[in-house]
Amino acid sequence: MKYKRITVVCGHYGSGKTNVALNMAYEQRQRGEDVSIADLDIVNPYFRTKDSIDELNNRGIGLICSDYAGTNLDIPALPDEMYAITDNINKNYVLDIGGDDRGALALGRLAPQIIKENDYSMIAVINMYRPLTRDYKSTIEVLREIEYAGGISFTAVINNSNLGVQTTSEDVLASISYAQEVSNNMSIPIIATSVSEKLKNELDGKIDNLFLMKLQKSLINKEC
Amino acid sequence: MADKVLMKGNEAIAEAAIIAGCRHYFGYPITPQTEVAAYMAKKMPKIGGTFLQAESEIAAINMVYGVSSAGKRVMTSSSSPGISLKGEGLSYLAGADLPAFVVNVQRGGPGLGGIQPSQSDYFQSTRGGGHGDYRMIVYAPASVQEMASLTVKAFESADKYRMTAMILADGTMGQMMEPVDLASLKVNPAPEKLWATTGTGKKREHNIINSLYLKPEELEKVNFERYERYQTVEADEVMYEEYLMNDAEICVAAFGIAARVSKNAINEARARGIKVGMIRPITLWPFPKNVFKKAAEKAHTFISVELSMGQMIEDVKLSTECKANYLLCNRVGGMIPLPEQVLKCIENAAKGELK
DSSP states (O other): OOOOSEEEEEESTTSSHHHHHHHHHHHHHHTTOOEEEEEEOOSOSSSOGGGGHHHHHHTTOEEEEOTTTTTTOOOOOOOGGGGHHHHOTTSEEEEEEOSHHHHHHHHHTTHHHHHHHTOEEEEEEEOTTSTTOSSHHHHHHHHHHHHHHHSOOOOEEEEOOOBTBTOOHHHHHTTHHHHHHHHHHHTOOEEEEEEEGGGHHHHTTTSTTEEEEOOOOOOSOTTO | OTTEEEEEHHHHHHHHHHHTTOOEEEEOOOTTSHHHHHHHHHHGGGGTOEEEEOSSHHHHHHHHHHHHHTTOOEEEEEOHHHHHHTHHHHHHHHHTTOOEEEEEEEBSOSTTOOSSBOOTTHHHHHSOSSSSSOOOEEEOOSSHHHHHHHHHHHHHHHHHHTSEEEEEEEHHHHHOEEEEEGGGOOOOOOOOOTTSOSOOTTSSOOOOOOOOOOSHHHHHHHHHHHHHHHHHHHHHOOOEEEESOTTOSEEEEOOHHHHHHHHHHHHHHHHTTOOEEEEEESEEESOOHHHHHHHTTTOSEEEEEESSSSSHHHHHHHHTTTOSEEEEEEOOTTOOOOHHHHHHHHHHHHTTOOO
């Protein structure tokens, strides 16, 4: 995938934004880029990027997040370090924004600077297996609310349609036309279909722009 | 799997409630169940339903009382401290014999506690929670699919027995995401509610919904009648899952997330030659007493795996008439037992060590 200096990752609650953001930062780091991930989620106290802090540190990926992320203190705080995203123009950033329009409010603070510099992509992560984004119409409705709250228009779609660990290659293939409809109706390209690395062999050659997700965010119960 | 959707447990409850015909939701946000309210806020206006964020939990449960009086399927949801606030309303619902669906996605306590998962509201939900003699039917799901199917079941049994039916889930069940098959949910329509306050049309006497009985003879009578109904519930509504219990000499008792952890431990113990199985109560009230009693004919030790200081273990002891050995395997405060801890308990029990 080609990256701008700032990659903003937004989408419906539970569509897989954090996983996509983690892996976008990881891919840039593998290419030798100086990259940080910024967790600006003000909605969900669980399943935060900070849960993966060891994996990020080990790979040399920076992390900007609220001191309260992952502490069980359930308050919608943002880190002061977030201003580095627009101030430090020698570095790349991947922004992990909270779900829905409520989450995108946090982006609004940075939106004017990001648009002014004009070296960003605004990515819509979509998953047709989530109950409130089952078809292109309901998906676009959610994405428009996010644009309105966040103050930036989407520039691309990532199709992250999945059923969690039980996702099969058929599930992914069945989502292609859905992603195409979202793309056509919003007049923005599908830059990738993101899948777990274990589906690589089954999907190779069947989908354009396959994005293999090598990192999996930490879950609370890996055992069960 | 094209018919499946990927849902959080909390979302599965909300969607299943809508499928069950619930068009009225009243609540107040609290982690870790807020997604129930958030989902309802998005969906109810689109289907002609009511979503109302009340000024408090107490207001919300009394709104449930009102809608139920009018004969409609209605619900509220909260987490542990919020359910305590609803206690008075739960008692009034019972006293007025009103059907209602209440969800408790538990967090660690007591007090404000924390936002990580817990099962320490077992006593509160199976023994009342509010004042007076009453029972609630309490369901304990162990998967996101069960969060959906037991929601439908709860609406049906609430209507059938004119009781409150509760889903008692731990925070893990509320937050975890799993594929759900919503098309498999089959709903029985609500029965005709001749007692509801729907207007007389000048064709019948007024229906009165009330829990006030000033004559003790009358209050005693309605209590006796209510408990006759509860006996029917105990006879007909018990739900449980047995796992490898045929030859089990050690029986694990666990529900919700504790049951999932225990299953892994039991598989490992079986691989090591230990005859261990599990009874997973799906209804916590009525408790599967007879199943445990029968298990005690073969099992010498019962291990209660809980995210509490040992609450369900009392029902395990009562059901088996305290004739076996008992062991509590627990974590609390938002911690979850690991399979290794449960396996260690099973191995100790096999050696006759009760620790």
